[in-house]
Amino acid sequence: xxxxxxxxxxxxxxxxxxxxxxxxxxxxxxxKGTLLHNGSADCVxxxxxxxxxxxxxxxxxxxxxxxxxxxxxxxxxxxxxxCIMENIQFDVTVEAEKDTELWIIxxxxxxxxxxxxxxxxxxxxxxxxxxxxxxxxLIEQVMWKSFDKRLSAFLLKESDIEQSDSLKITHEVxxxxxxxxxxxxxxxxxxxxxxxxxxxxxxxxxxKDRKKLEKLAEE
Amino acid sequence: xxxxxxxxxxxxxxxxxxxxxxxxxxxxxxxKGTLLHNGSADCVxxxxxxxxxxxxxxxxxxxxxxxxxxxxxxxxxxxxxxCIMENIQFDVTVEAEKDTELWIIxxxxxxxxxxxxxxxxxxxxxxxxxxxxxxxxLIEQVMWKSFDKRLSAFLLKESDIEQSDSLKITHEVxxxxxxxxxxxxxxxxxxxxxxxxxxxxxxxxxxKDRKKLEKLAEE
Numbered sequence: 001x002x003x004x005x006x007x008x009x010x011x012x013x014x015x016x017x018x019x020x021x022x023x024x025x026x027x028x029x030x031x032k033g034t035l036l037h038n039g040s041a042d043c044v045x046x047x048x049x050x051x052x053x054x055x056x057x058x059x060x061x062x063x064x065x066x067x068x069x070x071x072x073x074x075x076x077x078x079x080x081x082x083c084i085m086e087n088i089q090f091d092v093t094v095e096a097e098k099d100t101e102l103w104i105i106x107x108x109x110x111x112x113x114x115x116x117x118x119x120x121x122x123x124x125x126x127x128x129x130x131x132x133x134x135x136x137x138l139i140e141q142v143m144w145k146s147f148d149k150r151l152s153a154f155l156l157k158e159s160d161i162e163q164s165d166s167l168k169i170t171h172e173v174x175x176x177x178x179x180x181x182x183x184x185x186x187x188x189x190x191x192x193x194x195x196x197x198x199x200x201x202x203x204x205x206x207x208k209d210r211k212k213l214e215k216l217a218e219e
Numbered sequence: 220x221x222x223x224x225x226x227x228x229x230x231x232x233x234x235x236x237x238x239x240x241x242x243x244x245x246x247x248x249x250x251k252g253t254l255l256h257n258g259s260a261d262c263v264x265x266x267x268x269x270x271x272x273x274x275x276x277x278x279x280x281x282x283x284x285x286x287x288x289x290x291x292x293x294x295x296x297x298x299x300x301x302c303i304m305e306n307i308q309f310d311v312t313v314e315a316e317k318d319t320e321l322w323i324i325x326x327x328x329x330x331x332x333x334x335x336x337x338x339x340x341x342x343x344x345x346x347x348x349x350x351x352x353x354x355x356x357l358i359e360q361v362m363w364k365s366f367d368k369r370l371s372a373f374l375l376k377e378s379d380i381e382q383s384d385s386l387k388i389t390h391e392v393x394x395x396x397x398x399x400x401x402x403x404x405x406x407x408x409x410x411x412x413x414x415x416x417x418x419x420x421x422x423x424x425x426x427k428d429r430k431k432l433e434k435l436a437e438e
Contacts, residue, residue: 058355060363087348090355114341121340122333128344129306132351136277136309139358143398144279179362 003027003103006050006074012119024109030096036080039091043083045106049075052100053161056092056131057176066179068092069134070161078127084111147180151188153217154178155198155207165207222246222322225269225293231338243328249315255299258310262302264325268294271319272380275311275350276395285398287311288353289380297346303330366399370407372436373397374417374426384426 003025004010010018027050030036036047036054047054054071056079071077071094078085079092084107114120141150154177158167171189175182189205192198197213199206207213222244223229229237246269249255255266255273266273273290275298290296290313297304298311303326333339360369373396377386390408394401408424411417416432418425426432 058359058362060359062363064363066358066362085348086345087352089352090359114337116337118333118335118337118340121337121344125340125344125347126305128347128351129304132347132354133306133308135351135354135358139285139354139361140277140279140309142358142361143277143285144281144283 003048003105006048006103008074008076009119009123012123013113014117017113017117017120020109020113021105025103025105027101027103030100030102032096032099034096034100035093036096036102037077037092037094039093040082042080043107044080045104046081046110047071047077047094048103048105049073049077050101050103052096052102053098054094054100054102055097056094058091059093064179065176066138067177068138069131070097076127078124078131081105081107081110083107084114142179147184148188148191149217149219150178151185152192152197152213155205156210156213156217159207159210165210167205167207168203169205170203222267222324225267225322227293227295228338228342231342232332233336236332236336236339239328239332240324244322244324246320246322249319249321251315251318253315253319254312255315255321256296256311256313258312259301261299262326263299264323265300265329266290266296266313267322267324268292268296269320269322271315271321272317273313273319273321274316275313277310278312283398284395285357286396287357288350289316295346297343297350300324300326300329302326303333361398366403367407367410368436368438369397370404371411371416371432374424375429375432375436378426378429384429386424386426387422388424389422 002022004018007021037044049071051073054077055067056069056071056077057065057067059065077094079088080094082088114124141153154174155167158169159165171185172182175185178185189198189200193200195212197209199208221241223237226240256263268290270292273296274286275288275290275296276284276286278284296313298307299313301307333343360372373393374386377388378384390404391401394404397404408417408419412419414431416428418427
């Protein structure tokens with residue numbers, strides 16, 4: 001199976017563009033935990049995800065992390081080619097959150113196509129608008145929601161992504177997603193447990209009262 | 220003077236595109252305080268600023284505000300035409316922060332051009348990347364900087380924009396820019412005054428020790 005079945009707007013490309021991409025794209029397997037893109041330090045190209053999951057996040061000087069968004073099957077990672085996008089003045093780090101198979105379209109190939117194609121340029125715009133929207137959601141959460149609401153929204157989103165009420169996730173990992181201290185996460189999860197919303201297990205969290213969590217998240 | 224001298228990539232447009240814009244763009248005067256765009260409720264078109272200053276911000280359900288960025292002469296406001304951009308799922312409010320003269324390019328005109336022009340689509344991308352970068356800067360500030368550092372950075376930025384050490388701004392307005400309570404702003408400004416960094420006057424703030432503020436902001 002080639003990149004044609006993974007690249008979202010394949011049918012809208014010209015045959016010349018298709019040929020160029022097919023000739024230059026390489027498939028890569030990234031085991032869970034692989035650092036695929038590290039801020040402005042590299043610029044390997046556009047990632048197109050075949051299977052698995054990527055996590056895009058930012059890191060503070062002190063090593064604190066905040067998750068910006070996740071990328072799934074057929075999603076495109078733009079910021080791994082950010083060097084060709086003028087005016088991008090921030091660093092995003094991207095890692096494989098699960099074992100991931102992805103295509104890499106080299107920076108030069110993509111640059112050559114986007115500069116001459118209104119279709120590809122507008123599609124790039126659409127992807128950027130999507131990521132922008134996720135970051136705006138995050139800013140609204142951080143500015144205006146208390147931590148209990150943010151944490152309940154986070155647990156519900158994780159449960160939705162994993163399609164399970166049983167989350168295999170440590171308090172430490174949650175603290176990296178949310179940009180807070182691990183102790184704060186633990187304290188709030190214990191409170192959630194005392195309220196019957198979750199049950200804490202070794203290395204995991206079981207969602208017990210989804211409705212109560214939803215009500216808290218939406219307040 | 221027509222829109223040609225205000226629109227940033229005028230020279231790169233085809234004569235047909237130029238004609239279309241010149242025919243449909245209207246000039247408008249917005250006195251200080253005018254609400255020019257209100258979230259997803261309207262979609263009048265692209266703003267191109269001739270003179271003055273616009274402020275883009277978000278508002279919480281409780282009416283709290285946070286400034287995202289400012290727009291100056293020759294800047295383009297994209298989000299006032301956000302209805303034609305797929306995947307924009309957030310509401311930005313835009314107001315005239317000073318008396319402002321601006322061009323409005325109607326949504327349909329812009330849509331017609333961007334769909335067929337790689338040049339305009341890539342330029343749109345560049346603008347969005349710029350705004351995205353400003354919002355990422357904000358998120359890093361909010362997540363990782365204490366309020367004293369954020370406030371000192373804010374005062375320095377204001378002083379830079381106004382080209383003056385004497386800022387005519389109330390504590391209330393600062394609280395709207397920064398998304399905090401007015402009391403928190405007042406308390407921190409008094410601390411800054413006790414440290415000799417600023418002098419508080421009726422309805423204004425005088426920067427007394429720029430170096431000390433800069434050091435605090437950069438820590």
